[in-house]
Amino acid sequence: MFSRGLSFLTRAVFPQRCLQCNVVLSVLEQSLCQFCLCSAPQIDSIAAQRTNVLSSTLPTAKPTSFRSALYFTGPVEIYCYSLKYGGNYTLGVVLGKYFLSPLILKTLEGQRRPVVVTAMPVHLWRRFKRGYNQSEALARGALQGVREAGIDVHYRTLLKKTAHRKSQIHFDPFHRWSNTKGALQATKKRVPKDALIFIIDDTVTTGSSLMRAAEVVLQAHPKAEVHLLALAQEL
Numbered sequence: 001m002f003s004r005g006l007s008f009l010t011r012a013v014f015p016q017r018c019l020q021c022n023v024v025l026s027v028l029e030q031s032l033c034q035f036c037l038c039s040a041p042q043i044d045s046i047a048a049q050r051t052n053v054l055s056s057t058l059p060t061a062k063p064t065s066f067r068s069a070l071y072f073t074g075p076v077e078i079y080c081y082s083l084k085y086g087g088n089y090t091l092g093v094v095l096g097k098y099f100l101s102p103l104i105l106k107t108l109e110g111q112r113r114p115v116v117v118t119a120m121p122v123h124l125w126r127r128f129k130r131g132y133n134q135s136e137a138l139a140r141g142a143l144q145g146v147r148e149a150g151i152d153v154h155y156r157t158l159l160k161k162t163a164h165r166k167s168q169i170h171f172d173p174f175h176r177w178s179n180t181k182g183a184l185q186a187t188k189k190r191v192p193k194d195a196l197i198f199i200i201d202d203t204v205t206t207g208s209s210l211m212r213a214a215e216v217v218l219q220a221h222p223k224a225e226v227h228l229l230a231l232a233q234e235l
């Protein structure tokens, strides 16, 4: 309550502006205004099936589903850049709540299984440099949105990076897949056996890292059902 009041005072003196359109934000808005959030290029469910990068040829254990919320284009590139390099943790929480929690809630329709949310890990030194893991910021926001809908959900760190891999930017899908082998490990965190586990990532290109994450999580929790969610999908 106190920090909320204090933030109100700070904002009266230094009003926050929307990252995208620079309009002054209301006290209920953070990082992005409602108009920019509403007009972000969302991937509808039909397009999501058509552009499902994970359904193709990569060899893996089967995750149950994969969805990304936004096209990686125009303003979304700015969001992702600011989230990754601009030290904007709050933006991650806002984006996770606004775009990822509805996808989780859709998957949970008719389900009564325990729900766990986790994030793709970043290497320790990257986390130190950045101050946070951008995928965890998204996951925390998604968690807030799901809880506000009255559903009991928990965050667990289920994955850790084991080695600093080469950047994947110049790799084709097969080499990306090989490059991720052994890069991720399951932590010893416990989750209910039959949990629905949502693994959150910021951007996906071929989806090979997320697929590897699904494989590692399923090895550690074979009775769980794994769902993969990304904020943005590169085309």
Ligand SMILES: [Zn+2]
Binding pocket: 018, 019, 020, 021, 022, 023, 032, 033, 034, 035, 036, 037
């Ligand atoms: Zn705006």
